[in-house]
Amino acid sequence: MPLYNPVIYDRSLPAQSYWETTAQPPECSALQQSETCEVAIIGAGLTGLSAALHLAQAGVQVAILEAGHPGWGASGRNGGFCCVGATALEPERLLHRFGTAAVRQFYQQQREAVELVKALAAAESLDLEAQGNGEIQVAHHASYLADLAAEFSFYKNIADYPCQLWSQSELVEHGFASPEAVGALHLDVGFGLNPLKYSCGLAEAVIRRGVKLYAHSPLETWEQQNGWHELHSPGGCLKAKTVIVATNGYTEDRLHPQLSGCLLPVISQIITTRPLTSAELAAQNWQTETPVFSTHQPLFYYRLLKDGRFLFGSRGDTDGSLSERQRRQDWMQRRLGELFPAWQQIEITHGWNGLVAISANLTPQIGQLDAQSFYGLAYHGSGVGTATWVGQALAHWILGKLDPAEISPVFRQPLKSFPIAPWRVWLLRGMCGLFAAQNWLKCRERSAAQ
Incomplete structure (x- = not known):
């Protein structure tokens, strides 16, 4: 039984994203007969396409089953943040659970993931529409500046990333001005891209190498017989x-x-404006192409696109219906105008949503279901680079080029189910309310103490 309204799973529907105006997936027929291959991949998103590419480069016979078209899911409709993260655990909890060595390895492998995307783009002549330098995390209230300082210490001393803390004036100097931006952390790892162009480019690359990519071929049953x-x-x-x-x-x-029951799909929603003029950008002192996200609950993420459009994203609704999507879009448009008052009347040209995955472990998942079945899942909204790296890791594991012990333990936790798994969306609804209340109390209490 679907966890959300059936419309969110309907592969016959376009995403209605801005990205769909910029890229066209390759034509792929549906599976219409019996076929045999060495490795079958379920899903033609970034994980599956990266795995297929690296296997095909080694001469392995690969076929992919995709329920929609290549990149139909989150891989082709996300915000285009090729950045680090991929876990819902805060640094302190990561360190407590896994220890310094495993956490440092995890963040180094995510840094490798960002570089892998760049390397694949160069090797396969992919047009990523790459933008920006790293990522910027913005404190939306003074009560979050101490948290930002703690994250700076973590990224500098544990993750070993180049990074800087910016005051509000430095953020205005380097990035933009907003009444809900009082300081920032800049990580010099990551960049922005066009996710559908990237996904379509990878799909074309695997097809060139002889991978059979079957679109509009949803998996109905999975059986095992005679090996x-x-x-x-x-x-x-x-x-x-x-x-x-x-x-x-x-x-x-x-x-x-x-x-x-091991994954909780969460709706993420995005809107884009018409192209902004130079005068409109100057009104908010906007001068960066680097991806930005904030400490808001729910989180906001935003970036300036190549053609001057402004992309603004947040957590979506918890229903999935078209009416709830529109209601959420109206709320996001209002909040965009509050963050950037000069843009309150700017036209919104596109709005869409899609599913990201949270695991019960709150970490990305790489592993085996049995000796010849593998999985790579759950990127917690930061999958552009990580999914690409996981696909490569799975391919190298299958080829014997990678010992799974070389993958950080953060990735390799045993699968576990959510409590009361059939009702886990209700758990999400409760968590969203709790986080919003905690955010309000934190801002209120620290403001009173100042």
Whole structure:
């Protein structure tokens, strides 16, 4: 049973994103017969496409089953933040659970992920529309400046990232002005890109290398017989010795018993404006192409695009219906005008949403379901680079080029289910209310103490 309104899973519908005006997925037919390959991949997002590319480069016969078109899910409709994160655990909790060495390795591998995206773009001549330098985390209230200072210490001393703390005046000098921006942390790791162009470029690259990519071929049943995996779609059957699950936020509980209840898909929503004029940008002192996110609850993320449009994202609704999406979009448009008062009347040209995945461990997940079944999932809204790296890691694991012990333990936690898994969206609704209340109290209490 779907956790959200069926419309959010309907692969026949376009995302209605701005990105769809800039890129066209390659034409791929549906599976219409029985096929055999060495490795079958479920999902043609960034994890699956990266895994397919690295396997095909080694001469492995690969086929992909995709329920929509390549990049239909989060991989092609996200905000285009090729940045680090990929976990819902705060640094203190990460260190407590895993220790300094494992956490440092985790962040170094995420840094490798950002560099991998750049390397693939160069090697495959992909047009990423790359923008900016690193990422900027903004404190939306003075009560969050101490938290930002703690994160600066973590990234400098544990993650070993180049980074700087900016005062409000330095943020205005380097980035922009907003009544809800009182200081910032700049990480010199990451950049912005066009996610659909990146996804489509990877899809074209795997097709050039002989990968069979079957679009509009949702998995209906998964059977195992005589050492073979049999993946049945409406039009045919794909048989393989090895399978990779790369379905992330669109993973159905019925896909595999070990995956049931392990992921919480969360709706993320984005709006984009018409192109802003130089005078409109100057009104907010906007002078950066670096991706930005804030300490708000719910989190806001935003960036200036190549053509001058402004992209603004946040957590979406908890229903998934078209009416709730529109209601959330109206709220986001109002909040955009509050963060940037000079842009209150700017036209919104596109609005869309999609699913990101949170694991019950609150960390990204790499592992095996059995000796010949692998998975890479749960990037917590920061999957552009991490999913690409995970796909490569899975390919190298299968090829024997990577010992899984070389992957940070943060990635390799055993799967576990959410409590009361069938009702986990209700858990999300409760958590959203709790976080909003905590954010309000924190700002109120610290303001009173000043």
